[in-house]
Amino acid sequence: MIDALLPSALDLARFQFAFTVVWHFLFPAFTIGLASYLAVLEGLWLWTGKAVYLDTFRYWLKIFAVAFAMGVVSGIVMSYQFGTNWAVLSDKAGAVIGPLMGYEVLTAFFLEAGFLGVMLFGMDRVGKGLHMLATALVATGTFFSAFWILSANSWLHTPAGYALLPDGRFVPEDWWAVIFNPSFPYRLAHTVTGAYLTTALIVGAVGAWHLLRERQGRLAVRDAGMESASSARRGAAFTSEDAVDGEAAAVRPAPGSAGAERGAEASETGPNPRARLMFSMAMWMLLIVAPIQAVLGDLHGGNTHEHQPAKVAAMEGHFPTERGAPAILFGLPDAAAGETRMQVAIPNLASLYLTHDWNGEVRGLNDIPRDQWPTNIPLVFWSFRVMVGLGLLMITLGVAGGVMRWRGRLDSTPWLLRAAIAMGPAGLVAVTAGWIVTEAGRQPFTIYGMLRTADSASPVALPAVATSLAAFVVVYFVVFGAGIWYLFKLFQQTPRPQEGAPPQGQPIRTAGITPISSSKPGAAPELQPAE
Amino acid sequence: MDPMLLTGWAFWLPLIWAVLIALAVFLYVCMDGFDLGIGILFPFLPEKAERDVAVNTVAPVWDGNETWLVLGGGGLLAVFPLAYAVVLPALYMPLILMLLALVFRGVAFEMRFRAENGTQQLWWDRAFSWGSMVAAFTQGIALGAFVQGIEVSGRSYAGGWWDWLSPFSVLTGGALMAGYALLGACWLLWKTEGPLHARAATLAWRFALATVAAIALVSAIMPFLQPAFAARWLTFPNLLFAAPVPVLVAFLIWRFFHALAEDTGHGGMVDARPFLLALGLFALSYAGLGVSMWPMIVPPAFSIWEAAAPPASQGFLLVGAAVLIPVILAYTGYVYWLFRGKVTHESGYH
Numbered sequence: 001m002i003d004a005l006l007p008s009a010l011d012l013a014r015f016q017f018a019f020t021v022v023w024h025f026l027f028p029a030f031t032i033g034l035a036s037y038l039a040v041l042e043g044l045w046l047w048t049g050k051a052v053y054l055d056t057f058r059y060w061l062k063i064f065a066v067a068f069a070m071g072v073v074s075g076i077v078m079s080y081q082f083g084t085n086w087a088v089l090s091d092k093a094g095a096v097i098g099p100l101m102g103y104e105v106l107t108a109f110f111l112e113a114g115f116l117g118v119m120l121f122g123m124d125r126v127g128k129g130l131h132m133l134a135t136a137l138v139a140t141g142t143f144f145s146a147f148w149i150l151s152a153n154s155w156l157h158t159p160a161g162y163a164l165l166p167d168g169r170f171v172p173e174d175w176w177a178v179i180f181n182p183s184f185p186y187r188l189a190h191t192v193t194g195a196y197l198t199t200a201l202i203v204g205a206v207g208a209w210h211l212l213r214e215r216q217g218r219l220a221v222r223d224a225g226m227e228s229a230s231s232a233r234r235g236a237a238f239t240s241e242d243a244v245d246g247e248a249a250a251v252r253p254a255p256g257s258a259g260a261e262r263g264a265e266a267s268e269t270g271p272n273p274r275a276r277l278m279f280s281m282a283m284w285m286l287l288i289v290a291p292i293q294a295v296l297g298d299l300h301g302g303n304t305h306e307h308q309p310a311k312v313a314a315m316e317g318h319f320p321t322e323r324g325a326p327a328i329l330f331g332l333p334d335a336a337a338g339e340t341r342m343q344v345a346i347p348n349l350a351s352l353y354l355t356h357d358w359n360g361e362v363r364g365l366n367d368i369p370r371d372q373w374p375t376n377i378p379l380v381f382w383s384f385r386v387m388v389g390l391g392l393l394m395i396t397l398g399v400a401g402g403v404m405r406w407r408g409r410l411d412s413t414p415w416l417l418r419a420a421i422a423m424g425p426a427g428l429v430a431v432t433a434g435w436i437v438t439e440a441g442r443q444p445f446t447i448y449g450m451l452r453t454a455d456s457a458s459p460v461a462l463p464a465v466a467t468s469l470a471a472f473v474v475v476y477f478v479v480f481g482a483g484i485w486y487l488f489k490l491f492q493q494t495p496r497p498q499e500g501a502p503p504q505g506q507p508i509r510t511a512g513i514t515p516i517s518s519s520k521p522g523a524a525p526e527l528q529p530a531e
Numbered sequence: 532m533d534p535m536l537l538t539g540w541a542f543w544l545p546l547i548w549a550v551l552i553a554l555a556v557f558l559y560v561c562m563d564g565f566d567l568g569i570g571i572l573f574p575f576l577p578e579k580a581e582r583d584v585a586v587n588t589v590a591p592v593w594d595g596n597e598t599w600l601v602l603g604g605g606g607l608l609a610v611f612p613l614a615y616a617v618v619l620p621a622l623y624m625p626l627i628l629m630l631l632a633l634v635f636r637g638v639a640f641e642m643r644f645r646a647e648n649g650t651q652q653l654w655w656d657r658a659f660s661w662g663s664m665v666a667a668f669t670q671g672i673a674l675g676a677f678v679q680g681i682e683v684s685g686r687s688y689a690g691g692w693w694d695w696l697s698p699f700s701v702l703t704g705g706a707l708m709a710g711y712a713l714l715g716a717c718w719l720l721w722k723t724e725g726p727l728h729a730r731a732a733t734l735a736w737r738f739a740l741a742t743v744a745a746i747a748l749v750s751a752i753m754p755f756l757q758p759a760f761a762a763r764w765l766t767f768p769n770l771l772f773a774a775p776v777p778v779l780v781a782f783l784i785w786r787f788f789h790a791l792a793e794d795t796g797h798g799g800m801v802d803a804r805p806f807l808l809a810l811g812l813f814a815l816s817y818a819g820l821g822v823s824m825w826p827m828i829v830p831p832a833f834s835i836w837e838a839a840a841p842p843a844s845q846g847f848l849l850v851g852a853a854v855l856i857p858v859i860l861a862y863t864g865y866v867y868w869l870f871r872g873k874v875t876h877e878s879g880y881h
Binding site: 088091102112175 | 592600604605608610612615616619620623624626658689840841862870
């Protein structure tokens with residue numbers, strides 16, 4: 001009885017993989033999109049010459065450096081997890097998935113790592129054109145990385161192009177079929193789009209937060225002015241300067257005057273142009289891409305229905321096989337009883353979106369042998385609802401942004417700004433939930449239908465797996481917790497003109513590059529108005 | 532399986548890939564060696580300003596340096612999956628410790644410059660330094676445990692989870708720490724000037740002596756670890772082929788101390804000589820290891836041919852590697868060239 005309650009080495013190895021991969025993927029989910037965003041910003045700067053693009057580029061570059069570093073170190077862990085904890089899978093499938101990951105290293109990791117240094121530091125060493133190239137190469141590298149690792153992952157879901165040796169090893173026969181296995185194009189499109197949305201939501205939330213804070217600051221200044229004109233004016237200290245980006249002249253308090261920092265943020269005549277740019281671009285992205293993502297998700301779901309019906313049945317909570325199957329909005333899937341209790345369902349809808357036929361047949365779990373059911377059906381069921389629910393909220397936010405933009409109130413509508421801030425982490429949560437749906441839904445197999453998870457693990461003793469898991473949990477929470485805390489500190493910094501321009505005499509920060517002072521709120525050089 | 536019975540690609544592909552994986556691991560040891568070494572040297576750099584400069588000398592390149600570890604480890608899965616599946620569980624604890632140490636260190640790289648006060652700075656410096664030390668030590672342990680041999684049954688690791696711990700593996704752990712510290716010190720000789728350069732010279736002397744002692748000790752023990760090693764190093768006529776390695780090591784050590792004594796700190800390639808000679812020492816030690824191990828990839832159980840993925844896998848990746856590895860080396864070289872010259876506190880890079 002006790003044995004049944006304690007986790008086995010297999011359970012812990014599974015949890016360790018899930019824990020390290022979820023932590024890891026938080027960073028690329030953000031940096032895949034951010035790298036492209038940086039390339040777009042730098043491209044727009046080169047094209048238009050407007051400083052607002054360069055300032056925004058520099059603002060996000062610092063954030064990229066921190067997030068990317070965490071993605072790299074947590075990714076190295078992943079490249080060893082297959083061997084340390086899943087040796088049998090590695091031995092049996094290494095000849096097929098190994099070269100795909102090998103190509104990821106050769107085409108993506110070196111490219112990203114090599115040109116990251118140039119991207120972060122090299123602006124004054126290589127010139128604009130080459131720097132743009134470095135940024136574009138880093139962005140390309142993130143895409144190559146997603147391409148290869150998702151190809152390998154998809155092969156585990158829908159193996160193709162292989163032969164099975166008598167000793168149980170998989171060997172490649174047709175590399176084209178291996179790489180472009182049936183679920184790969186769908187998974188790639190859905191995942192990369194998810195990463196782009198994740199970035200858009202974070203960029204949008206940061207822009208919205210600064211717009212909202214600035215707006216509140218401006219209101220506070222105006223209220224103070226009504227109460228006491230003299231104290232609000234503090235007049236003599238105000239200086240006029242050329243406006244950034246060709247907008248109307250901004251009025252700022254001189255540095256060093258009382259309340260300079262607050263005033264610098266609050267007294268621009270219009271909203272902070274960098275924050276406006278971030279928010280505006282993010283809202284465009286959501287408006288266009290969030291509905292596309294829904295379509296891609298639907299296609300991916302149809303593909304899964306074709307190849308992994310048990311997973312879709314668990315996602316939908318379908319136990320009986322039905323024609324005209326209902327879409328179950330909410331319910332309590334009960335694997336032991338073989339039914340979903342307390343359903344709230346829309347008739348025929350699941351048949352429509354899975355088979356694109358009002359009366360199409362949808363296979364239920366009861367027609368699939370129990371030993372091929374996903375091991376945790378409620379987890380698959382609920383994660384799927386979290387992902388879809390957040391996706392619908394993203395579409396709503398995008399549409400709301402579109403409407404407010406049309407009315408000319410995009411960055412002056414507090415409820416919209418607040419909604420965007422609240423939705424900031426939605427992409428990360430949705431991507432994680434989607435990942436759980438697809439991976440928990442693949443169980444009880446590592447190679448779907450071919451190799452069971454229980455037969456895939458390394459011969460490593462329980463205490464070793466338990467110790468390493470405990471160490472991963474502690475180290476990840478401490479190190480990445482601190483890293484994320486610093487990311488929030490960076491998000492809080494007001495995006496200013498000449499973000500991170502390297503003043504002489506400042507020690508540079510790693511991966512190179514920007515001066516320490518620029519990463520400290522309130523440090524002297526940053527408060528100097530741009531010349 | 533007798534490799535002599537293999538013909539064509541089935542013979543050559545595992546051989547080519549063994550060389551490429553060995554090259555990737557060696558490039559990793561050289562390149563991450565000096566930046567791990569800088570972390571190991573942190574306790575000897577009391578001034579914060581000096582530590583900042585030391586870190587800035589590697590800041591633009593460390594990320595690329597570490598990628599060779601992914602190629603060396605991840606590449607094994609692609610081309611020698613059996614070795615990957617046996618060696619990684621056998622070295623479970625040291626490898627997990629190494630990965631965690633690299634996590635600490637990699638994040639500390641970014642964070643030590645973002646610290647908001649002295650206490651935070653101190654702790655990120657410790658994370659950087661301790662992470663570098665643990666990573667170096669566990670890599671050395673993994674190496675020692677690997678050459679001592681791995682217990683195998685069928686196609687799986689058959690030993691326990693503490694098998695890696697032995698006096699010899701602790702020795703190789705310490706040896707690699709000393710060696711990386713030497714590389715770090717020599718790198719600083721090349722890339723810095725003034726008081727930090729002088730301090731690096733002192734450190735290079737000390738860690739060179741420690742490294743030479745470690746090389747001697749490990750070399751003396753190696754032949755007695757496995758009968759195959761003794762046969763290779765101590766019997767005639769193998770002795771004639773193996774003998775040049777220790778002779779060359781002795782020659783390089785002499786040239787190294789000579790270069791160190793002539794060190795001027797005035798810049799140019801003169802300052803690079805100790806670093807290049809130290810790399811030469813690493814290369815020879817590595818070659819010595821290769822002489823011992825050849826052609827086993829999981830000693831004493833599997834040769835490179837027995838652990839190889841089928842030619843379809845090795846060939847497919849080789850097509851890409853043949854094109855991409857030269858390209859990678861070229862742009863890696865370009866990035867190093869771009870950030871060439873001395874690094875100082877005042878101006879970042881000259």
